[in-house]
Amino acid sequence: MPDHQNKLENNVFMDFIAFNEAHPFSQQLQPAYYQLGLMCCVQALPELLDLEEWLPYLWQEGMELSFSDQQQATEYAENVIKMVTEIQSIYQQGAPLMDLNCQEWQDPQQGPNNKAVAFATGFLNAVEVFNARWLAIESDEDAQQALQTTILLCTKLLPKEEADEQVLAIFEELPECDEILEVLPQLLTNLAYRVAKAFAVE
Secondary structure, eight states: OHHHHHHHHTOHHHHHHHHHHTOTTGGGBOOHHHHHHHHHHHTTSSSOOOHHHHGGGGBOTTOOOOOSSHHHHHHHHHHHHHHHHHHHHHHHHTOOOGGGOGGGSEETTTEEOHHHHHHHHHHHHHHHHTHHHHGGGTTOHHHHHHHHHHHHHHHHTSOGGGSOHHHHHHHHHSOOHHHHHHHHHHHHHHHHHHHHHHHHHO
């Protein structure tokens, strides 16, 4: 038990979530797990984006976040930068993002819970928003396949009523949601690795 507690206390992901959920403007921000999904996607892009290019996507659509003072704005930016630095570091090590605690994203009866849905939605929305950047990997089969696999598996985590019959048929061929959540931490790192490898060659 102390080991588990220790792990949580030194978990940048959980710190980021706690910071967001306690933030005075939390209602104007996207859910914390959505933000994590978006950042995990953005940090895997072939070309790293400047913070200001994607930061507004962490806020609720149509919202313009205005902080009470400079200190509050700085604190928020520092937390985001700390989080993306951690993601980048893990990607570069080729290690799975175990501190996401994906094993807690599944309810025994209902399947993927709100955390899983928010994360997958954030990831998939980032793929869509930055689609032009992702097109750069089209020439690399490994990177393209890694992206398509990640998109498919994340899509299966979303509520089934949003999927049409053709998509549901594809889902039947995919692993179950609990298996997807088990491999997701490594899947994300594999995607970042394949993309980085494709661009290291050029």
